[in-house]
Structure formats: C-alpha cells, structure tokens
Amino acid sequence: MLRLPCPFCGERDETEFRFRGDATVVRPGAGAGLDEFNAYVYERANPLGWHTEWWLHAAGCRRLLKVERDTLTHEIRSVTAAATDGGH
Amino acid sequence: MSAPERVARFAGVLTAPWSAEVVEIAALRGGTAVLARFGASRGEALPALGQVSLIPPRLILSVRPGRWLVVGPAEAAAGSPAARAEIWRQGAQGCAAVIDMSSAYAAFLLGGPPALEILARGCRIDLHPREFPPGSAAATVVAQVPVIIAALPFGMLLLTPSSTARHFQEWLEATAAHFGPPARLSVAELFSGEVAIPAR
Numbered sequence: 001m002l003r004l005p006c007p008f009c010g011e012r013d014e015t016e017f018r019f020r021g022d023a024t025v026v027r028p029g030a031g032a033g034l035d036e037f038n039a040y041v042y043e044r045a046n047p048l049g050w051h052t053e054w055w056l057h058a059a060g061c062r063r064l065l066k067v068e069r070d071t072l073t074h075e076i077r078s079v080t081a082a083a084t085d086g087g088h
Numbered sequence: 089m090s091a092p093e094r095v096a097r098f099a100g101v102l103t104a105p106w107s108a109e110v111v112e113i114a115a116l117r118g119g120t121a122v123l124a125r126f127g128a129s130r131g132e133a134l135p136a137l138g139q140v141s142l143i144p145p146r147l148i149l150s151v152r153p154g155r156w157l158v159v160g161p162a163e164a165a166a167g168s169p170a171a172r173a174e175i176w177r178q179g180a181q182g183c184a185a186v187i188d189m190s191s192a193y194a195a196f197l198l199g200g201p202p203a204l205e206i207l208a209r210g211c212r213i214d215l216h217p218r219e220f221p222p223g224s225a226a227a228t229v230v231a232q233v234p235v236i237i238a239a240l241p242f243g244m245l246l247l248t249p250s251s252t253a254r255h256f257q258e259w260l261e262a263t264a265a266h267f268g269p270p271a272r273l274s275v276a277e278l279f280s281g282e283v284a285i286p287a288r
C-alpha cells in the first residue's frame with residue numbers, strides 16, 4: 001500500500017488515487033510521422049528506479065498531481081500540483 | 089423532552105438523513121479574491137481549504153482548492169437553491185461557476201460518543217479531534233464510496249453522491265446498530281445550538 005502526500009489533502013492511501021501514467025511523455029509536433037505518434041500513444045519505458053508519474057486524487061481534491069516515485073522501493077520524493085495557477 | 093435531554097439519554101448513534109440544499113462555488117482563474125470579498129460582505133466568509141465554517145442555518149466548506157460547498161436546510165420560504173446560487177453567481181461577477189448541486193448529494197449528520205468509532209470502521213483518515221478538530225473538512229472514502237466529512241460542534245456532517253447514498257445509509261445504520269438504538273433528532277434541533285454532543 002502506497003501512501004501519497006497530497007499537497008492539498010495531506011497523506012492519503014493509494015486507494016483514493018487513480019494512476020494516470022508516465023508524466024514525462026511529450027506530444028510530438030503536428031507534422032510528426034505515424035511512427036512518432038504511435039510511440040507517443042503506445043510505447044512506454046518501464047524503469048527500475050525513479051519515475052515521474054501522474055496521479056489523480058480522485059476521491060479527495062480531484063486534482064492531478066505529478067509524483068516522483070521509485071518503482072523499486074516505492075519511496076516518494078516529491079508530489080506537486082500539475083496546475084499551479086488554481087485552474088481547473 | 090428537550091433536545092439536550094434526548095441527547096443526554098442517548099446511548100447510541102444519532103443519524104439524521106438531511107434533505108439539504110447544496111450550492112457549489114468554483115472560482116475561475118484569479119477569481120478567489122472577488123469571491124472572498126463578496127462572501128465577507130454577506131457575512132459568509134469563505135473558509136480555507138480543509139475547513140468548514142458554520143453560519144447557521146448554513147455552513148460553508150472547502151475540500152477542493154478554489155471550490156466551496158454552501159450546505160443548508162431546504163427552505164422554501166427563503167427562496168430556491170437556484171435563487172441562492174443566482175445571488176452568488178451575480179456576486180462573483182463572472183469570476184466563478186456557481187451550480188445548484190442539491191440533487192447530486194445526500195447529507196447525513198452523525199453524532200454522539202460512538203460517532204468516531206462508527207466512521208473509523210469504514211474510513212482511513214484519522215478523525216480523532218487531535219487531528220480533525222471541529223472546523224475541519226475532508227473529502228475521502230468511507231465504506232468504499234466517496235464521502236465529504238465536516239466536523240461540526242455537534243457531530244459530523246457526511247455528504248455522499250446521491251448514487252451511493254442508499255448504500256452509505258445502510259452501511260451507517262448497520263455499523264451503528266452495534267452501539268445501540270439510534271436517537272434521531274431533526275436538523276433544526278441540531279442547528280439550534282442547544283444540543284452539545286460530547287466529543288469522544
């Protein structure tokens with residue numbers, strides 16, 4: 001069981017969150033080819049160690065959070081709000 | 089028998105299903121200051137995130153950044169929730185989305201000495217007054233469904249989506265049954281302020 005320190009709600013159980021995948025993926029430009037878009041949509045690294053991820057606090061503040069997590073030890077290094085301007 | 093006497097005699101839980109009005113105020117970008125000024129001018133100051141303020145007969149709570157829920161008894165005489173939403177909508181001057189959410193939530197009030205133990209059987213956050221004193225509010229999961237909890241002087245306000253309300257009420261009643269027969273009070277009695285339920 002992970003415990004994630006939400007910057008808005010405090011530390012909460014993993015069950016309140018929804019994992020939203022790799023936060024390092026960048027959308028290619030509009031002119032990029034099929035292969036590049038295929039990689040953007042489907043191909044993901046599966047690192048052993050530090051990883052930056054999106055987590056949605058679905059049962060709490062409902063904000064999207066950017067989490068640095070070690071996939072081996074489950075250590076959490078940082079949790080920040082995806083939007084910093086209070087936008088929704 | 090007066091309300092305080094009924095509470096004093098009460099050995100079990102107190103649940104009052106509450107037909108509440110709920111209006112959500114969601115600040116748009118940079119709209120928080122305008123909303124705060126408007127709220128203060130009405131004597132309804134907007135609480136900080138994770139807090140609830142009691143402005144009888146209503147309360148205002150915030151469990152999401154830049155968003156507030158105004159919760160109060162349904163009062164036909166005082167205008168519809170849509171009318172109340174309209175007051176905030178105009179006061180916000182385009183800086184907030186104001187929505188009547190009365191049909192989206194069901195409200196329960198739970199008090200009495202066993203209240204915390206009942207909630208602890210389905211809730212993973214620490215509701216002990218040391219961590220969650222009166223005036224605190226949080227959105228979390230209770231009995232596997234989303235619940236907003238607000239600690240009030242006379243007990244806990246619980247808001248759950250209408251779609252999970254029947255399950256949640258059954259869970260509350262089944263869990264509370266272990267603590268003896270419930271005493272039921274009206275929300276008006278609770279809000280009258282003469283009922284002080286001792287904290288556990």
Ligand SMILES: [Zn+2]
Pocket residue numbers: 006007008009010057060061062063
């Ligand atoms: Zn949160």
